[in-house]
Amino acid sequence: MPFLENPVSGKRKGYIEVIAGSMFSGKTEELIRRLKRAKYAKQRVEIFKPIIDTRYSEEEVVSHDANSIHSTPVSSSGNILMLAQNVDVVGIDEAQFFDMNLPNVCNQLADMGIRVIVAGLDMDFRGKPFGPMPHLMAIAEYVTKVHAICVHCGDLAQYSHRKTDADKLVLLGETDVYEPLCRLCYNKVTQENDK
Numbered sequence: 001m002p003f004l005e006n007p008v009s010g011k012r013k014g015y016i017e018v019i020a021g022s023m024f025s026g027k028t029e030e031l032i033r034r035l036k037r038a039k040y041a042k043q044r045v046e047i048f049k050p051i052i053d054t055r056y057s058e059e060e061v062v063s064h065d066a067n068s069i070h071s072t073p074v075s076s077s078g079n080i081l082m083l084a085q086n087v088d089v090v091g092i093d094e095a096q097f098f099d100m101n102l103p104n105v106c107n108q109l110a111d112m113g114i115r116v117i118v119a120g121l122d123m124d125f126r127g128k129p130f131g132p133m134p135h136l137m138a139i140a141e142y143v144t145k146v147h148a149i150c151v152h153c154g155d156l157a158q159y160s161h162r163k164t165d166a167d168k169l170v171l172l173g174e175t176d177v178y179e180p181l182c183r184l185c186y187n188k189v190t191q192e193n194d195k
Contacts, residue, residue: 014109014112014114015115016107016110017115017117017142018120018136018137018143019117019119019146020121020122020145020146021121021146021158022159023148024148024157024178025147025180027093027119027121028093028119030144034091035117038088038115043088044089045087045089045091046072046087046091047090047092048084048090050074076098077099077101088114088115091118092116095119095133096122096124096133098131099132100131100132102132103136125161125162127190150181150182152189153182155184157182159180159186160180161178162178
């Protein structure tokens with residue numbers, strides 16, 4: 001999506017793009033692809049991720065396919081505003097782990113003429129809207145919903161099923177802890193677990 005210019009003021013218009021879906025759906029892969037294209041176009045890019053996400057790297061956003069791009073880990077969304085100076089594009093990965101002020105931060109960045117690209121889980125392991133993601137999807141100009149493939153039946157998957165009994169909301173993990181499931185398989189598995 002190109003930078004748009006306001007025909008009246010001549011200023012660059014910022015906007016928000018959200019990439020949402022389940023685990024293993026390619027959210028981070030798509031985020032990295034968009035950010036690398038922006039860098040190739042010689043745009044100034046800053047990438048942020050929550051400080052708690054250290055699964056693959058402390059200072060890189062890394063996809064499950066091992067593609068990566070340098071990022072700055074931050075402890076709160078407010079830090080993004082302080083660190084995103086003189087940039088054209090801001091990328092934010094794992095948005096669901098940020099505080100509820102993230103939509104406000106993204107709005108402020110977009111109002112400053114910055115293209116903001118956010119990726120995150122739209123639902124938690126219980127199938128409930130996750131953190132600031134619903135609000136971000138509501139205020140974004142562009143929303144891309146990506147899907148994984150259900151590991152039980154091969155249909156499109158939109159649920160991140162947790163395979164362990166851990167009940168805390170945030171539990172970092174990979175295929176050892178989570179699997180993507182379609183609605184039918186997710187409902188079947190969760191009903192069996194509730195017995």
